[in-house]
Amino acid sequence: MRKLLSVLLAGALVLGTLTGCGSSSDTDATKNSTNTESSSTGESSDSKVIKVAASATPHGEILEQAKKILKDKGYDLQVTIFDDYVQPNQVVESDEFDANYFQHEPYLDSFNEEKGTHLVNAGGxxxxPFGIYPGTKKDLKDIADGDSIAVPNDTTNEARALxxxxDNGIITLKEGAGLNATVNDIIENPHNVKIVELEAAQVARVVDETAFVVLNGNYALQAGYKVSKDALAYETSDSEAAKTYVNIIAVKEGNEENExxxxxxxxxxxxxIKNYINETYDGAVIPFE
Incomplete structure (x- = not known):
């Protein structure tokens, strides 16, 4: 019996030495997510694990391309897909994941302030580009009194939508509202448009109920839209908003220099990866230089 116990303990110690970047613990937060982690089959036993939480499109797709390159560098990139904007930050804060890839820095800063987390930008x-897409109406010129427009309701993305x-003459915001704008900052609304505030993932689902929808790039892609073909208006590449809202790799503070x-x-x-992005997303996703 003692001999058997010694063998089991030795096995546990060996297993403990195989962990890389990623935490060995699992999280209940991933129960409602789709796990796309790579199988251990065919992986080198000494590969170093990087665990990343991500949105499905385009982040998860881009990471799948990166996985192949990282494997050649000795890393096992494991990607877990989440369908919300909260859990990916929570699992990085708790050290269950090494990084996430789904957000821009203004959202990260807002999340840290509201939740007391300690996440930082490790790279843009x-x-x-944010876009206005057709709902029940197909042209912005057709906007009429009382029409409704759906926008994301989180702090930074709502301001961007507004x-x-x-910029397209639908509303006027009070001077200086900028990237902190809310519906309370609307000072002119000539068509008495109703702004419908929804969780970002829900906006595309009301295209049959609202005249127009304003979508984040990743949710536009998930809804089957192409910026160049379907957007009635969108942010230009040199706009302040486009430069401000670069999607980043976020990590817990102190892990920026992790190998x-x-x-x-x-x-x-x-x-x-830049070539993959340019060839795949038709202007809906643009590499940050």
């Missing part, structure tokens, strides 16, 4: 990867509506994180960022900013 791409930006996604600024785009202002796995640095390798991940380096690969995501490589020419191979």
């Amino acid at each position: 990867i791409h930006y996604e 600024l785009l509506l202002q 796995g994180v640095k390798a991940l960022v380096e690969v995501l900013k490589s020419d191979d």
